[in-house]
Amino acid sequence: MQIYLPIAELSMNIFFLMGIGGAVGFLSGLFGVGGGFLLTPLLIFSGVPAPVAVASVTGQVVAASTSGALSYYRRGGIDMHLAMYLVLASTLGAFIGVATFSALQAAGQIDFVISVSFLLLLGFVGTLMLVESVRALLKRRAGIVVREKLPNQHNWMHGLPMRIRFKKSKLYISVLPVLLIGLFIGFVGALLGIGGGFILVPALVYLLRVPGNVVIGTSLLQVVVMMAVTTILYAVQSQSVDIMLAFNLMVGGVVGAQFGASAGRYLRGEQLRAMLAVLILAVAIRFGYTLVATPADPFSMAVLGAGGVP
Numbered sequence: 583m584q585i586y587l588p589i590a591e592l593s594m595n596i597f598f599l600m601g602i603g604g605a606v607g608f609l610s611g612l613f614g615v616g617g618g619f620l621l622t623p624l625l626i627f628s629g630v631p632a633p634v635a636v637a638s639v640t641g642q643v644v645a646a647s648t649s650g651a652l653s654y655y656r657r658g659g660i661d662m663h664l665a666m667y668l669v670l671a672s673t674l675g676a677f678i679g680v681a682t683f684s685a686l687q688a689a690g691q692i693d694f695v696i697s698v699s700f701l702l703l704l705g706f707v708g709t710l711m712l713v714e715s716v717r718a719l720l721k722r723r724a725g726i727v728v729r730e731k732l733p734n735q736h737n738w739m740h741g742l743p744m745r746i747r748f749k750k751s752k753l754y755i756s757v758l759p760v761l762l763i764g765l766f767i768g769f770v771g772a773l774l775g776i777g778g779g780f781i782l783v784p785a786l787v788y789l790l791r792v793p794g795n796v797v798i799g800t801s802l803l804q805v806v807v808m809m810a811v812t813t814i815l816y817a818v819q820s821q822s823v824d825i826m827l828a829f830n831l832m833v834g835g836v837v838g839a840q841f842g843a844s845a846g847r848y849l850r851g852e853q854l855r856a857m858l859a860v861l862i863l864a865v866a867i868r869f870g871y872t873l874v875a876t877p878a879d880p881f882s883m884a885v886l887g888a889g890g891v892p
Contacts, residue, residue, distance in 0.1 A: 583595060583596050583597060585599070586826075587630075587634075587826050589634050589638075589821070589822060589823065589824035589825075589827070590630050590631060590824050590827060594628070598628075599830040600834035601834060602621070602624050602625070603621070603832065603833065603835040603838065604835065604837055604838035605834075605838060606620050606621045606624065606831075606835060606838065607835030607836065607837065607838025608838035608841050618642075618775055618777045618809075619703075619774070619776040619777075619780060620865060621639050622635050622639045622774060622775040622776060623865050623868070625827075630827070632692060632696050633692060633820065634823075634824050634827070635775065636773075636774060636775030637775065637820065638824045638827045638831070639775040639776075639831070640772075640809045640812045640813040641809075641813045641828040642835060643775075643776075643805065643809045644806055644809045644813060645828075645832045645835075645836075646835050646836070647777060647779075647806045647809070651802040651803045651805075651806050654799025654803075655799065655803070657799075659795060659798070659799035659800075660799040660800050660802075660803050661751045661799075661800045662750070662803075663746075663748050663749070663750065664751055664753075664760065664792070664796075665800045665804055667760045668760060668764040668800070669764070669808065670761075671761040671762070671764025672765065672771070672804055673768060673808060673811050674765060675764065675768020675771075675772065676769070676771065676808055676811050676812045676815065677772075677811075678765075678768075679768060679812070680772050680773075680816060680819060682769075683773055684819055684820060687820070694873075696773075697869045697872055698873065699773065699774055700774065700869045701870050701873065704862045704865055704866035704869070705863065707781065707862060708859045708862030708866055709863065711856075711858060711862065712856060715856035715859055716856060742756030742759065743756060743758070744756050744757050750796055751796055752793065753790065753791065753792065755790060755791075759789060763782065763785050763786070763790075767781060767782050768808050771809065771812065772812045772815070777805040778805065779801050782805075786800070786801065
């Protein structure tokens with residue numbers, strides 16, 4: 583059953599779109615991540631233009647993260663004070679990211695930049711996760727008990743100026759790294775169409791020592807607001823948000839996430855991180871291949887304006 587996507591200007595099978603959404607939703611529920619960093623590449627590999635894929639996934643990420651954020655809010659699992667600073671910084675980063683996206687699109691370089699960015703980002707994150715998870719698995723097999731760092735232990739970031747007390751997280755830290763982390767997540771999330779939770783959560787835990795009972799809920803709230811702003815910016819500036827595409831992805835994602843959450847109960851944390859790392863590296867390798875492979879149609883025709891601009 584084919585469905586026409588008006589913004590992407592192509593027809594795709596509705597069950598295929600729901601299947602992609604369901605598969606990413608399953609992985610999101612299994613690994614506890616937003617899934618945007620997997621969904622955007624899958625759409626691009628399926629033939630959806632990169633600008634439409636990036637912009638449409640932002641809406642899907644908002645819908646997928648809202649229910650989780652509400653659940654954590656009801657349980658008191660969100661540090662609203664910390665989330666406020668992250669939201670302010672990430673919103674500014676989203677404005678910069680969308681502006682950068684528009685400039686690269688006008689220059690005809692957006693596809694190349696997205697491919698290189700995904701290759702570097704996913705390759706770096708996936709390698710770190712794989713090394714850490716393999717070490718943990720080997721130590722567990724050898725019977726070595728690893729003592730993790732406590733959330734209240736300080737590092738050099740806690741000695742920076744402009745310190746603020748976050749009562750919910752029981753932290754008294756500088757606001758500067760909080761703002762920098764939020765700014766970076768907002769910029770990358772808007773530019774690549776990813777929620778950034780797979781970067782934000784480790785950053786909050788390992789850099790700022792945010793307790794685990796509030797880190798996921800705080801991250802989800804930041805992602806919801808940031809990606810909602812990003813969706814509006816894309817819809818107004820470039821009109822590249824395809825509602826039909828986003829809706830079908832949402833339907834599949836909601837169903838898949840339920841099965842993923844159930845399956846995740848039967849796997850250990852080290853196993854989950856190792857599987858996710860392999861998946862991330864596979865996507866990075868696929869982007870690397872697109873950069874070096876000879877295109878099927880190496881020539882294109884376009885009407886050039888002044889200065890050779892299409």
